[in-house]
Amino acid sequence: MAVYTDVSFEELNSLLADYDIGEPQTFKGIAEGVENSNFYLQTDRGAYILTLYEKRVHAEDLPYFLGLMTHLAEHGIACPLPVRSKSGAYSTELRGRPAALLTFLNGVSLRKPEVENCRAAGDALARVHAASKNFALKRKNALSLAGWQSLAEQTREKASTVQSDLEKLILETLSELSAWPHDLPEGVIHADLFPDNVLFLDGKVSGLIDFYFACNDALAYDIAIMLNAWCFEGDGAFNMTKSKALLSAYQARRSLTKKEIEALPLLARGAALRFLLTRLYDWLNPDPSAFVRPKDPRDYIKRLRFHRNIQTAAEYGL
């Protein structure tokens, strides 16, 4: 759920004076993502999303995010396309926040993706990695090893209130991750391609959304994130059929290198830790003005414990 900042129709209307997208017919705050305020806008010419970027998305990163979506859309990826204002700007300001208008994509996100959905999502990720190859801008991953160490510091004191040995689990994992590989093929990664962010229509991927964690990092880390997000059941059990489907669909477009395959268990551990830590932080520091229920970090404790018992990528079905 996310509408932190309210926008009146009158405010919308004065914003639209700068755009050439027709007359508004419907304008509603919607539950889309958790970091920003989002509005569904329908005009006589089409459907759009108005996004107001709240504190976790920084204005200086917008050229990267909006430029990436433009680049991907131009290279055949179904993702929101930033709409330029009459003066050519990709972003604007509303209620004191950076804001952008993007095209709206039809499709629904799945709570419980099936094997075929995992296959389609793996294929979609490989297509993003290929399509972003020549994207000129760069952005460091703000939520990589150093970020995790800092989050671990900020949460360690209260971690035991969630699970008694959680602090130990986090510290041990961080220490294992000192072996984090730095020589894997890099490129633009989505970094948050959860089922929430993949839209389906008639069983096919109709859109990829929420590129606001995108950055340059190891491509295989993006896969590791998806193994965590797509291949575990509600009870926390790993589903190798889903994992095989996702990985083989990805590899049909780009074969993983030997180093990537060897690194996968460690990358999966890192990805589990990343979402464990951000969820733990939000769980321990709920923002009363956020209108968002923090996600339970315990799902990712389970996943992390699973990955720590993995010896080789073969156990993921590779």
Place this chain on the structure above:
Amino acid sequence: MAVYTDVSFEELNSLLADYDIGEPQTFKGIAEGVENSNFYLQTDRGAYILTLYEKRVHAEDLPYFLGLMTHLAEHGIACPLPVRSKSGAYSTELRGRPAALLTFLNGVSLRKPEVENCRAAGDALARVHAASKNFALKRKNALSLAGWQSLAEQTREKASTVQSDLEKLILETLSELSAWPHDLPEGVIHADLFPDNVLFLDGKVSGLIDFYFACNDALAYDIAIMLNAWCFEGDGAFNMTKSKALLSAYQARRSLTKKEIEALPLLARGAALRFLLTRLYDWLNPDPSAFVRPKDPRDYIKRLRFHRNIQTAAEYGL
């Protein structure tokens, strides 16, 4: 903002098996009303709202609300039309809550309605009053005098934390309202026709929504609610041009009786007190799970003080 209960696409899909409205293309939680959970649903055949009725709307009142919308739509009012299931049911159950599917109406609600919007809204109210004349079901107004007395009791202790003499204002008003008239023309009233609930398209009313306070009561009380909701500026000043426009548009369809005109100042006071009390209650008893910022009750303190100085309906421009 209102999505109290989350609904997954999979849950939606099993619900849709009971309906003949096509295949879902978009499904999003939206900020619509404050009492219920609402979702925007687009299928290949049209746009719909899925509403889950939360605690303030009781299942036993749904036949009245849904029946009224059906009756009004059949009599030319642009309001959401409840969609019947394959077995003919107007409502269903989802996640343990009563739920209904209704047609979605295009249009935007205005934060700052202009004089012409007030005129259109007054006309729309008169049309609702006329169209509901033969609606067979009855529902008592749960938020009339007795309800106000109870809310006053529940808020009086802490009322002074909002404004020092607020308890006195409320008690004095309640005592004046013992003269509340009981012999005015009655019918179905919307009882909450705020600008939020009137959709405009190209300057014309395109839809009326949120009938979940509708009940049988004095028709002129519905007008008194609208005087409060539409005819005051952001700074709390009464705008008689707007009031005149609203009242004359209403009267073009139904002339107020002498008794209604005489009663208007008292009805307006009652309407101001009603919204003051419910806002005060929500302000003093915020629901942390509600994901809704309570509305500031002070706007209605100002309005109530204004109405207490009114001697005759002429001061509203009648």
